[in-house]
Structure formats: C-alpha cells, structure tokens
Amino acid sequence: MSRNRMVNDRVRWGVSVAIAALVSAGIGQAAPSLMPLPARMTPGSGRLAIDGNFHVALAGPSDEPRVHGAAMRLIDRLSAQTGIPLERALAKSAAAATLVVEWSDDGLPVQKLGEDESYELTVDGKQARLHAKTPLGAIWGMQTFLQLVETDGQGFAVNGVAIEDRPRFPWRGLLIDVSRHFMPLDVILRNIDGMSAVKLNVLHWHLSDDQGFRVESHRFPRLQEMGSDGMYYTQAQIRHVVEYARMRGIRVVPEFDMPGHSLSWLVGYPELATSPGPFEIGRHFGGFEALIDPTKDSTYQFIDSFLGEMSGLFPDEYFHIGGDEVNDKQWRENPQIQQFIQTNHLDGSRGLQAYFNKRVQPMLARYGKHVEGWDEILNPDLPRNIVIQSWRGQKSLAEAAKLGFQGILSSGYYLDLEYPAAKHYMVDPLENETAGLTAAEQELILGGEAAIWSEFVSPETIDSRTWPRLAAIAERLWSPADVKDVDSMYARMAVMSLRLDGLGLRHRSNYAEMLRRIAGPGPWEPVKVLADATEPSKGYSREEKHYVQQTPLNRLVDAARPESGQAREFAALVKKVLANRNDAEMTELRKRMEEWKDNDAKLDPVMKASFLAQDNAALSKQLAEVAGIGLEALRAIETRKGRTAAWVKEKTEALEAMKKKRAEMMVPEIAAVEEMVEASAAPAKAPAKGKRKKS
C-alpha cells in the first residue's frame, strides 16, 4: 500500500531545481557534499554554529533505543569530525537543543521491508529540526545532518537549508561473502557503519558456500566444526551483528546457499550429498560438483531442523536460500536421482531444483519467512511473496515481475570485479527490460544489492575493494533517478571516502601499509607511483587457477585501488590539453608522464630486494612505455610538428598490445595516451604554419 504511493511519487519527486543548480554551478565548496543526494533540497538562510554547546533533543513517543543510539553516535561523530569535546547527554529541553529530532511512531521491533524511511530536515540560524515518521527516517536524517556540517572562516556550521528526503527504492543492500574468505567480526561491524553512513538498509550475509560454513549451529555442530577451519560466527556474535545493524537502520538477511555451492555442509554431514563422501572443504574457486541430494526425505528433515534453528537467529522476514549455479552433473549421472525425476514427472534437473525449492519454501513459511533466491529459483509454481535477486540482469527481473515476483538487481553491482564507480553508478534497476514494465510491475522491483564476493578479497583488502565505490551504488538506489552527474558523484565520493575512513573503514589507511610491505626493505615511493597510476584488471580476469583459499592476497593487485584517481585526473587533463593547448597544463601533463617514465628505474632495486614487488617488472615497464609514447606525442602537440601516419600507426598498435594485463594489473592511462597519439598526427595533415611561427 505504501509502496504504491512510493512508485507514484517517483514521478513527483526528483532532484529539485535548487540542488541541481548548486551542483552544476560547481560551487562545490559552498554546496555540502551530501551522498546520497536527497530527493529535494532548498537552500535556506542563516548559519547554525556547531560548537561546544551542541546538544540534541529527542521528541518521540518513547525513549526509542535506535533513535537514542543514533543521537549518541551523532554526538561522537560530530566530536570526531570537529575535535570539539561534546557532552554525551541529551538537551534539557527542545528549546535548548541545537538539533531537535522528532518522530511520530516507534516503528516495528523487527525492521520491515518498505517501512517508512522518509524525513524532513530544516536548518536555520537558530536550530536544526528533523521530523521523521519512524526511527529509520530519524537515523537517516541524522546521517544527513552530519554531512551538512562544514568549516568556514568563523567556525563549524550548518548553513540554512530545507531537505525533504526519502529513498527511491526500499531495498538497498550489500552482499558480503564470508565463505571464500572469512571476515572477522570487526570487519562486518565497520562495514555496517559504512553502509549506514550512505543509507543502505540491507546486509545480505552470504554465510555458506563450498569454501566455508560460517555460522555456529547447535543442532548440527559439525557444520561449523568441520566446515569452517574454526572460522565462524558464534550465535552470540550473530545476535550482536543483527542488533548492531538494527540500531543503524539495517536489516540482516542471511544466505545459506543450497542445493549447490554447499560442499562445506557435506564435510560434516556427507549423508546430505548426492554422491558418496568423504568430502573436504573447497579450496579453489572454480565450481564444485558435490551438491545436496533433493530426493531423500532425510535431507528435508535436516534442512527443516536447520532452518528452524537459523530462523530463530535471524529475525528478518526474508531468508535467502541461494539456488544459483547448480552443477547438475551428479544428478544427471545418478540413476536413482534420474528415477526420482521420472517418477515425479519433473522437468529434469531444473525441475528437480524447483521441487527442492517447493519443499523448502513451506518450511520457511512455517517459520514466518519469505524466501529469497537467485535468478535460478524462479518458477511459476512458487508463491508470489518470494524475492528474486538477479545476478543476470534486468531481463530476469522483468520476467519475474511479469509473473508477479518481487526482484532486486545485483547484476552490474559486483564490486569485486573492480570496475570504476561510474560504471556501477549508471546501472539502474529500472532500465532496459524493466523500463518497459507497467507501473504495477515496476513496483515489484524493490531495489538492488551491491556484492563483494571474496574469492580474491581478504579481511585486509575488503574495505578497499568495497569503498568508496559502494557509496555511488548507494546513491543510485536512494536518490531520484535523474541524479546522474558523474563528475558531481566523483567529487562528493572523494569527500565521502574521507568520512568513511574516519568511521573506521580501512580502505584508505591500509593502502600505505600494503605498499610498504610490498616494498620490503627498500623505499616504498616507487611502488606507490606505480600503484597510484595502475589498476587491477577488470571483471573475471584474475587467473583463478593460481589461487586457493590460502594464497596470500598481498601483491600489488591487492593493494592497488580498483579505480585509479590519478588515471581519471590524467584523462581529464589530456582532454583539456587537446582542447586548449595551454602551456601550464602541458607542463603539468609532461611532469606526470616523466614521473611514470622515470619510475621504472627507481623500482628496479626495490624489486630486487623484495619478492613481493618482483612480479611488477612488466607492469612498470608498460607504464614507462605508455608514458614514453605520451611524451613523444605531447612533444609533437607542443611543437605542432605533426607525427607521420606511420608513427601514429606504430604507436597505436604498441599501445593496443599494452592493454594486455601484467601481474593481474593494467595501465588505465592507455586510452588517454591513444587520444594524444591521434591528436599528434592531425596538424601534419594541414600544418598551420602561421601559428607555428608565433610559438
């Protein structure tokens, strides 16, 4: 019902003229770096000073712990942001408060999909007033308030403003895979803090897979005892995480992947398997053949009992059963299973999986849960309250919606593939096939989920593989659909990245640590020059065969940022130079390329002294060569002595060849240098002699 209104509102709401003007005018310093951008924002008047007298007053139906907790965290954050010691106490009265937080309804004890998250925040010279329907809106409004605090010549302050805000989608999640690499509790907690800062509201916890079973089960203790190498969450820890997330406006949806991706279950309980055991935990990252046997009644007794136990542990209404990428080889080759398929008139392996799902779904229904699963669980026979999570794309979601199923988009949001933030940012749950759906069908598209799969992600590297790019996806899922200015996004994401680091995330702080380790006894600067300029190669390009679960992730590809800020700046600078041929800009460009060109010789002794640096020889040479070609092209551009077509062809081919990855890494500057090479030829065709004389 409320969802209906939400969809209709999508038309009415949208980024207001005021904020669009602020952003496009480029007065970045004056406009606060909000992320995600609110639905509507109007500059107001006045300047609310933030000083040692800062106090919050709460005005709601009760002393709601979530609002109270958020207010205390706001005080802590504000104190950390400003360095001002602030009293961790509420104001004596609303009149005496700097910020008044009002909410009308204490909300539900278990946060529910679609619960109202809207808020209004008004700031003038005297006070900030936040109104929300529920504690969720209050939590998000306080996050916005923190982002509004700025430094000016007089002190810390929030400038007068009126914000009306609400999310575009009710399901805004992050999947964290803790199976391939276990993520200790502190990693989960600090990432929840980060999620809350960008108004994400679902932690999808991928708790089991071939490579590890990560939850303590009392009923089936061999799951964690034999399936986790001792690396799992106790039930007390799970409860702590669920409560920690709830306090921050975040639902926790557990995923136990079945019937495939389930090797780790079978180590302790081989009787669940299609094939005879014994089994060992999966160590590599390809697919495994072992899978659960859906033909035995004992399988369902086990799963029912297990789901009963887990349902008590995870209060959320949704429960994810995976269902993806079932390798049906063992089903196909097993006569008994083929017999079962025949007897039950099932549509082969696909039908068998559907049969499995149809038996599991009522169990979860009995425990008060709706089922969530990947594209593959889609089957018209299942009840319509399930959610399809799509790793395949909008087409799957559109098909599901036409059948009446709810869906969320994950395709396009896989952070571990290390694509640039802009690429993720431009993926919209309501585009392509879903764009053509009716309004009622579109209403079934609940939102999206980013995912950080951990085959090549360790507790040390997860933050830098996730942040700050996740903030761009969070904005896509929260802000109006027409918020799409990529430059504005990058500018605000840079500010957000610092704030997230301040929250305790380590995406910035462990960069130097890892590079220093790679440098070993030598100076680390040459390693940093290389890392700053390069990027991990994209997509599923990492050589899986070289990796097992125990392989150290401590090389340049693990330390380097998924997206090189320097490469982005370089490309922008090249565009400017080609457009303006401005001397200062050309000098700056030359300086940068000379640094890259000269770095190779500096890196050489470092590589000799440290084995962790050694495999970067080819990459470093590649960067130097790209820079070398760029310098030659620049010289031609500066002197306006055009290069010959043969030269251009040769260099273009050389650059093309250098797009090959080296030590899993690539040189993202190649495209911009290609532009320079092309541009360096142009004047040769029609030399502007008069101009040449002038220079």
Place this chain on the structure above:
Amino acid sequence: MSRNRMVNDRVRWGVSVAIAALVSAGIGQAAPSLMPLPARMTPGSGRLAIDGNFHVALAGPSDEPRVHGAAMRLIDRLSAQTGIPLERALAKSAAAATLVVEWSDDGLPVQKLGEDESYELTVDGKQARLHAKTPLGAIWGMQTFLQLVETDGQGFAVNGVAIEDRPRFPWRGLLIDVSRHFMPLDVILRNIDGMSAVKLNVLHWHLSDDQGFRVESHRFPRLQEMGSDGMYYTQAQIRHVVEYARMRGIRVVPEFDMPGHSLSWLVGYPELATSPGPFEIGRHFGGFEALIDPTKDSTYQFIDSFLGEMSGLFPDEYFHIGGDEVNDKQWRENPQIQQFIQTNHLDGSRGLQAYFNKRVQPMLARYGKHVEGWDEILNPDLPRNIVIQSWRGQKSLAEAAKLGFQGILSSGYYLDLEYPAAKHYMVDPLENETAGLTAAEQELILGGEAAIWSEFVSPETIDSRTWPRLAAIAERLWSPADVKDVDSMYARMAVMSLRLDGLGLRHRSNYAEMLRRIAGPGPWEPVKVLADATEPSKGYSREEKHYVQQTPLNRLVDAARPESGQAREFAALVKKVLANRNDAEMTELRKRMEEWKDNDAKLDPVMKASFLAQDNAALSKQLAEVAGIGLEALRAIETRKGRTAAWVKEKTEALEAMKKKRAEMMVPEIAAVEEMVEASAAPAKAPAKGKRKKS
C-alpha cells in the same frame, strides 16, 4: 635476591660486539630493526622462511594462558605483517613448528616486580627456539621474534641469529593521565599493545586528579557520579584492562592522588575537604587550593574503606597515593589545622602530609600493598618497602636510595612536554647524583616511567604525543646502558613507528585527518607543508590560561608532531652542505627552503576559508622568513660570495627574534639556518680566490 644478580650482571652484560658492529656499519637494511636492542645478539647462519606453513609449538609446564595468548597474537601479527593467512592453531609437534616457545616456570598469578623477564632466542635455517624462565620472558621473546621478520628477494624470513636478552631495569612504565582528559577504554587498550611491543611492563594509571575522578566506586558512588561528568571506567572495565595488560606482561599500578590534586573527590564528598564546600570539578589546569583534611578521623575511615575497595580491584603489589604538589594554603590559614599540627608536634604542613602518609600506609599494608608516591612523600619514618617516583630528578632518587628507599625516575621522561626523542633517550636513571651511589644503593633504583599528562592531550592526540618517542625511553630502560647511538635509535624508531601504527595506534593515521580538518574546505597540502616543518613549542610553554578542560584540541599545535622529522633531516642536510658543498645536496636544500618560502602564499586562502587554520598566519610567515634567510645564505655559500658582517649580524638577530613561539608553535629549522648564516660570512674574511675561479 634475584635483583642482586641483575645489578651485578649490568657489568657483565652489555651490547655485544656483534650488534654494535652491525649498527655502526650502517648496514641498516641487513640488521633487523630491533627496539629495544637486546642485551646480546650474535649473527648466526641460515635463513628461516616464514610462509603459510608457519606454526608455533608451546612447551611449558602447563597451557599457560599468557603464553598461549601471546602465541595467538604473534600469529595474528605475523599474518598482518606479511599478508599471509595463517592458521590460528598450535603445531602438532615441536619438530613441526617454525617457532618453539619453551618456558620452565608458569610464573606468579599476579605479575611481580623483579620477576624474571629474560629469554634466549636462537634462529637457524630450520627453526626458531625461544627459551624463557617465565611467561614474561616468553612474551618478550615473541615480540623480538616479530621484529626479526624481514622481506628479501625470496620471501619473508628470519636470518640466523642468537639473542640473549634481559632488561636492565625491572620497572619500565608509562603513566597515563586520564583525569585532565578522560581516555576511553580503546585508547588504553591500544596503548597497552604498544607498550608491550617495546617491552614496557608497568601501566601507571593516573586515575584521579582535580579535573576528574575516573573509577567506579561502589562504596562511594558520588566519587564517579559527581566527579567525572559521566566519564569513568566501570569496575568491569578496570578488571578487563588489568587482565588485558597481564596477558601482555604488564602490571597495572593505580594512582589516586591525595591529599592534594583531589578536588574531584570533594564534589561528591565535601566532608573530606579542608575548607567548606560545595565544590565543582576543576576545569582549568593551574593548581587548586582545595585539599583533603588530614586532621579528621572521618577522613581516614573514608580512605581506609575506599582503599580496601580499590585494593580488590587492582591486584598489583604497588599502590600509588600521589602526594605531589600539595598547596598548603588552606592548611596554613585554618586555625583548627594549625592547632592539630601544634598538638601533634608536626613539622608544619610538610609534617602534616607525612602524618597523613603514615596513617594511610598501614591501611595499604593491611590490604597487601606497598605504597608508591611522588618525591614529596619521602620521609625517613616510613617503612622501606615504598617506592619514590621522582618528577624532580636523580637527586631526589639518590637521597631516597641513601635512606634505603626504592625509586623510579620520571623526570626527563614527560612526553607531553614534546621534547625530541633524543633528549629523553639520553636521560638515564643511573647518572648524575645516582651515578655516585653504591652498588647496593643503585640496586634500589628500579627503573623509570614515561608520563603523558593530559592537560593538553585528548583521546585523539594522545597517541601522537606518546608515540613513537616512547619507544626511545623503553629502549633506555631495557637495553644496556651503553646503547646510546642516537642515529641508530632514530633509524630503528622510524621502523618501529610503522609497526606500532599497524598494531592499531593512531599516531600516524590521524595526522592527515587532523590536518584536513584544519584546512576545512580548502586544499590541505599547504597546512601539511607547514605542519611537517614545524613543532609545538617545548616544555611548560603552552598558555594555560587560554585552556579549560572543554577547549577543543584541534589546532595545528595539536596535530603537528612533537618532533619534526623534516627538521631533523634538514639539519643533517645543512651539516652535509657546509662540510661538502656538494651540488646535489645544495640543490636539495634549496628545493626544501623554496617550498617553505612559497608555502605562505598558498596557505593564505586556506586560512581565509577555515577558522582552524587562521591562527597560523604568523607561524607560516616565520617559516617563510627563515627559509628566505636560509636561501640568501645558501646563495652566498654556493657562489662563495661572502656576506658582510653587518648582514650576518642582522640576520642572526632576526632569526633569534623568530625563536619566539607563534600559536604555541616554533620553527625548529632556525638553528640550522643560523649555522648557514654564520658559514655564509666565513669566506668573506679570507676569500679563497683560487677556489672561486675554479667553480
């Protein structure tokens, strides 16, 4: 008894020829950066690879939790240092282990002063073997092992070595003042981790003072309720800290300062006071007049009951009662107290404090505690098992030792005064007056304690005011007396600083955070250039009157490092230039000074946009002027055109005037620039014409 042996051993032990050779040969890359340096180290042969198969075996009389815990932390640290996932489990057998840890005695349940801390560590190509008498030696030996791990061209490894190590002094502490600024639990815990990494073994916890009472008392709850602004440790937290420290080889000695420095007690219990109440928590940092009334029996009933409760909370054998800086004005002006002094034939206020101590000491003795106190408690009538902590210097300690009292040195080790590490490093508990003591008297000098008083130190800044300089003091207290090479100390301290940051200390990581905050909306680089080159002014120079407890500590003086590494490098470079007049070095010197000179204009718009940067205008100008004079001097040196005596005089006077602090800061490069100015004059007196022609 064992102490006796220890003192005698001071002669026998000492830095071995081998390590001295390693260090002085400057082969820093080859010699591991150990800190503190061990008593004896001999290079061995072989190379022990550290890889994914790393395992520890424990071989002691029991599964001692401290050794087991230290082994697990060693695995965690090694994994963090190398990026290699390591199994958190012990080796199946000693033969299968990379590191075997052996200890012969489980030690005492409550760690005791003087308990054996020695260990021997031998590494060859096959295994590392650590032998210790007690868990303490095992803990320290494991810290040394971690420092031995290096990167080379093949991988991570420990090179063959034989170490025999033991501390020079049995009491090696850090005082943390949590009264002036409360330090949350995580601050205390991470500093304990840092202390343990440099083999310090006493946390002296300054828990009460005029500005706050920081422990929960069940018997006298108004102490924390009215004396702490709600910022205190619960008893559960205290127990946690004591156990956390014990696990890391560290004793916790609480200090409750009395009868002065006690204003915060009187807020809730004014009946203890010399003068009538009511009282308020002290907010400024000068002395306060209010103090405990030592003439009332009710005072002693209170103190006895309080000490009984606290003795149960703090298991250490020593208990610190403060006793420093008693302002006796109220005693002198109170006729009733004067009457008491007369009746009891006391030696004025001094006698009254001694009377107080003599009544308190037996109470603590009854609770199984020895008294520790500052210089002022020294009195021949007290029993000889008390420890005098000297903030005054070796003279006090020598006097105490001659009377038979034990003592520890704190004078010279106050980190909050922001002196360079070298200054602290060269202070020795056994020099000046204590050097002349007999061997038996010297035996009473137990060691020393660094102190971080928190008038101008917040939870955000405590790490950078404490570390890495504390590592230098730790070396002074652990290593043989003749380990005094300042350059070696600085080189190893730089490595240690990175390791400590990796442990979770924030002295490095919050530098950028604070500078960015100061820069506000502007670019932070000009703020960083200024901060890198300057230092807080030294000693008790901060304008106390401008500060109260609630004053934000978020200015440049709070962010800047107590010791500028750049200034140290600059001074070294100047010396080289003056000695060699090498072109490359002169170019480097010019570059540095030009950056400083040009920075002032860059900082100007930043200061306009951010109030936190504004008060640095004078400092920035001063740095620019110093650099300007330096550049003029350098030009004269380069061209060998000597400056006139008048010029030298003028510039020398100008530099002298610029030693005045600005915004609590100073420009430490002035001394080196003065040398340049002086040198720039020299050739003018006796111009070497022949030489000039050559150049």
